[in-house]
Amino acid sequence: MKNKIILLIVLVLVVAFSGCIQSDSTKINGISSNVNTHLKNGDNYFNKAASDLNKLSYNTTAVNCNNALTEFNSAKSSAQEGLTYAQNANDSVFINYMQLTVSEIDARVNATLELQQAINYLQIKNSAQGNPHVTSANQYMDASMNYKAKKDLIVKQNPSKFKQ
Numbered sequence: 001m002k003n004k005i006i007l008l009i010v011l012v013l014v015v016a017f018s019g020c021i022q023s024d025s026t027k028i029n030g031i032s033s034n035v036n037t038h039l040k041n042g043d044n045y046f047n048k049a050a051s052d053l054n055k056l057s058y059n060t061t062a063v064n065c066n067n068a069l070t071e072f073n074s075a076k077s078s079a080q081e082g083l084t085y086a087q088n089a090n091d092s093v094f095i096n097y098m099q100l101t102v103s104e105i106d107a108r109v110n111a112t113l114e115l116q117q118a119i120n121y122l123q124i125k126n127s128a129q130g131n132p133h134v135t136s137a138n139q140y141m142d143a144s145m146n147y148k149a150k151k152d153l154i155v156k157q158n159p160s161k162f163k164q
Contacts, residue, residue: 031082035075043108046108046115048060053118076106079101083095097151097154101147104148107141107144111141111144118131118134
């Protein structure tokens, strides 16, 4: 009788704690959601910065670039955490996905930094030096979209690993 009570208590504890323990894929999906939120916010700030730059509103452009960098850096921190979980789980799909995510974010950070460089030159009316930085910013954003497309393909090919 005493063994049955102990077994019942152990069983109840296992069931209770199993709901509290997250798998690596659950953690990665949660982190991915956080990353995507920061990326969306960063993209909004970056797009506002680009729009303000076209309006020659350099101070507002600089503020929006700073806000974009803050969001992108938060996304990168979370993505690196997700990459660590993927590596610990030795899951090649999640590792590839998170590596692409980090690369995507790096490209967006670089695009934003290039836009900031452009502002410095365009404020002093040196478009010969500023315009190449704008072009470079666009190239980095194009590269980030290529990384995103590769990530989307991984998700499409592995729907059971990613919550939609």
